[in-house]
Amino acid sequence: MDDAKLWxxxxxxxxxxTANALMVRFNYQERGMKAILLKPKKEFRDGKTIVKSRIGIxxxxxxxxxxxxxxxxxxxxxxxxxxxxxxxxxxxxxxDQISDLVxxxxxxxxxxxxxxxxxxxxxxxxxxxxxxxxxxVESSTVCWCGRKARFxxxxxxxxxxxxxxxxxxGGNESYTSLCRKHFKxxxxxx
Ligand SMILES: [Zn+2]
Numbered sequence: 001m002d003d004a005k006l007w008x009x010x011x012x013x014x015x016x017x018t019a020n021a022l023m024v025r026f027n028y029q030e031r032g033m034k035a036i037l038l039k040p041k042k043e044f045r046d047g048k049t050i051v052k053s054r055i056g057i058x059x060x061x062x063x064x065x066x067x068x069x070x071x072x073x074x075x076x077x078x079x080x081x082x083x084x085x086x087x088x089x090x091x092x093x094x095x096d097q098i099s100d101l102v103x104x105x106x107x108x109x110x111x112x113x114x115x116x117x118x119x120x121x122x123x124x125x126x127x128x129x130x131x132x133x134x135x136x137v138e139s140s141t142v143c144w145c146g147r148k149a150r151f152x153x154x155x156x157x158x159x160x161x162x163x164x165x166x167x168x169x170g171g172n173e174s175y176t177s178l179c180r181k182h183f184k185x186x187x188x189x190x
Pocket of ligand 1: 143144145146147178179180181182
C-alpha cells in the first residue's frame with residue numbers, strides 16, 4: 001500500500017473545487033470505500049452540514065472541529081480518506097492536526113480551498129497547506145480577458161472592494177475571479 005498523502009487543491013472562486021471534492025468522494029463510494037466529507041464550522045454558523053457546489057450537486061458533511069475533537073480524544077476514524085471543503089478557513093493548527101491523519105494513521109487527506117482572499121493575501125489555512133502538503137494542485141478558471149484567474153475580487157454595487165474583513169458575513173457583496181492584471185486594475189469586465 002502506498003503512503004497516504006496530504007493534498008491541497010486550490011484555485012480561485014468558480015474553479016470547480018467543491019464539485020471536484022464531491023466527485024472524488026463519489027469515486028471512493030463507488031469502489032466500496034468510505035471517504036469522510038468535512039468543512040470548517042468557523043465560517044458557517046447556519047448549522048447546515050452540507051457541501052454544495054454551484055452546479056447543483058451536494059452532499060451531507062460533518063464539521064472539521066467535531067472530527068478533530070474525536071481524533072484528539074483518541075478515536076481513530078474508520079475511513080479510507082478524508083475530504084475537506086472550504087479548507088482556506090482552517091486555522092494553521094487545524095492543518096497541523098490534519099497532517100497527523102496522514103503521518104500517524106496513514107489516511108489520505110484531500111483539502112480543497114481558495115489560495116487568497118479578496119485583498120490578494122493568502123488565507124492562513126491555505127498558507128499552511130501550501131507549506132505542508134505533499135501534493136499541490138491548481139484548479140484553474142478564467143478571467144473575462146481569457147487569462148488564468150487566480151484572484152478573487154469582492155464586488156459591491158458593481159465596483160471592486162479593497163477594504164473590509166477577510167470574511168464578510170451576511171453582506172450583499174459578491175465575488176468574481178480575475179487575472180492578476182485586472183485584479184490590480186479593479187477592472188471587472190471589458
Ligand atoms: Zn484579466
